[in-house]
Amino acid sequence: MILHYKCPGCGSDMSFDTESGNLNCHSCGRLETIENYPEDLVTTRFSADEANEYHCENCGAELITTAETAATSCSYCGAAVVIADRVSGLLAPAKVIPFTISKEEAMAAFQKWCRKGLLTPKDFMTADRIKSITGMYVPFWLFDLNSKVQVSAECTKVRTYSQGDYIYTETKYYDAFRDINLDYLKIPVDASVKMNDELMDKLEPYPYDQLKDFRTPYLAGYIAEKYNFTDDELLPRAKEKISGYVESYIKSTFTGYHSTHYKSKNIDTRNVKSHYVLLPVWMISYDYKNSGYTFAMNGQTGKVVGKPPISTGKITAWFSGIAVGTFFALKCVSFMMGGGFW
Numbered sequence: 001m002i003l004h005y006k007c008p009g010c011g012s013d014m015s016f017d018t019e020s021g022n023l024n025c026h027s028c029g030r031l032e033t034i035e036n037y038p039e040d041l042v043t044t045r046f047s048a049d050e051a052n053e054y055h056c057e058n059c060g061a062e063l064i065t066t067a068e069t070a071a072t073s074c075s076y077c078g079a080a081v082v083i084a085d086r087v088s089g090l091l092a093p094a095k096v097i098p099f100t101i102s103k104e105e106a107m108a109a110f111q112k113w114c115r116k117g118l119l120t121p122k123d124f125m126t127a128d129r130i131k132s133i134t135g136m137y138v139p140f141w142l143f144d145l146n147s148k149v150q151v152s153a154e155c156t157k158v159r160t161y162s163q164g165d166y167i168y169t170e171t172k173y174y175d176a177f178r179d180i181n182l183d184y185l186k187i188p189v190d191a192s193v194k195m196n197d198e199l200m201d202k203l204e205p206y207p208y209d210q211l212k213d214f215r216t217p218y219l220a221g222y223i224a225e226k227y228n229f230t231d232d233e234l235l236p237r238a239k240e241k242i243s244g245y246v247e248s249y250i251k252s253t254f255t256g257y258h259s260t261h262y263k264s265k266n267i268d269t270r271n272v273k274s275h276y277v278l279l280p281v282w283m284i285s286y287d288y289k290n291s292g293y294t295f296a297m298n299g300q301t302g303k304v305v306g307k308p309p310i311s312t313g314k315i316t317a318w319f320s321g322i323a324v325g326t327f328f329a330l331k332c333v334s335f336m337m338g339g340g341f342w
C-alpha cells in the first residue's frame with residue numbers, strides 16, 4: 001500500500017518542510033502540521049513478495065524501490081510516497097528524529113567543506129562532482145543496556161622514606177573488590193546493511209530530545225529504509241560500543257594506587273530495552289579520480305563526515321553512563337616492610 005500526501009487545499013503533493021517541521025505544499029504554499037494531517041489508512045498488511053511492484057497513484061509510473069525501501073519519490077512526477085507495509089506492524093518505528101537541515105543547507109555545507117579542502121588535493125573538492133544528494137532516514141536500534149560488573153584486584157601503595165642510614169620502601173597491599181551497576185541509555189546501532197558502520201558512528205551524537213513519535217508524513221520527500229538486522233542480531237555491536245566505557249569506568253574506580261592487578265573481572269551486559277528509530281542523514285556521493293566517495297551529514301545537527309573514517313572515532317556524549325550504587329569494599333590485608341637500600 002502506497003501513501004501519498006495530498007494538499008487539502010489544492011490537491012498537489014506535499015512533502016516535509018525542515019524549516020517549519022510541517023508538511024508543505026509546493027504549489028499553494030499551504031502548511032499542514034504532521035499531527036493534524038489526517039493519518040492515512042496505514043494497514044498492517046504485509047507483502048511477502050519482495051519483488052513487489054509499487055506504482056505511483058498520481059501518474060501510474062512504477063516506483064523504483066528495493067526490498068528495503070520504505071519511502072521514496074516518484075521519479076516521473078516527483079510525488080513523495082511512503083510504502084505503508086514497510087513502516088507498520090513489526091516494521092513500525094517507535095520514534096523518528098525529523099530533518100532540520102534542508103537539501104540547500106546540506107549542499108552549502110558540502111561546498112564549504114570542499115573549500116576547506118579537508119580532503120586533499122585541494123583542487124578536487126568542488127561541488128560540481130556531485131552525483132547525487134539524498135536525504136535518508138536510516139534505520140537504527142537504540143539500546144538501553146545494563147552492565148553488572150564484579151572485579152577483584154590486588155592493589156599496592158608504595159612509599160619510600162629514609163631513616164638513619166637506611167632507605168625503606170614500604171609496600172601496602174590491598175584486596176579490592178568492586179561491585180558496579182552501569183546503565184547505558186539509547187546506544188545507537190545502525191540496522192541497515194548498506195550503511196558503513198563507521199561512517200554512521202561518526203555522525204553521532206543525535207540529539208534525543210528531538211525524538212518524535214513516529215508518523216509516516218515525516219518521511220514525505222525522503223528516502224527511508226526498513227531495517228535489515230533485528231535488535232537481537234545487533235546486540236553484540238551495541239555491547240562492543242560500550243565496552244570501552246565500561247573498562248574505563250572500572251579503571252576510574254581504582255585511583256590512588258601504584259599498581260592494580262585484576263584477579264577476576266566479570267562483566268554481564270544485558271539488553272534492557274531496544275527501540276526501533278529512524279535517524280536523518282544527508283548523503284552526497286561524488287567522484288574523484290574514477291572512485292566514488294561519500295559525504296555524509298547528520299540531518300539534525302549538521303555534523304559532517306567527509307569520508308569513511310580510518311580510525312574509530314571518538315564517540316562523544318550519546319550515552320549517559322550512570323553509575324548506580326557503586327559499592328567499594330576495601331580491605332587492607334597486609335603490611336610489609338620492603339628491603340632497605342643503601
Ligand SMILES: [Zn+2]
Pocket residue numbers: 007008009010011012025026027028029030
Ligand atoms: Zn496546495
Ligand SMILES: [Zn+2]
Pocket residue numbers: 056057058059060061074075076077078079
Ligand atoms: Zn508519479
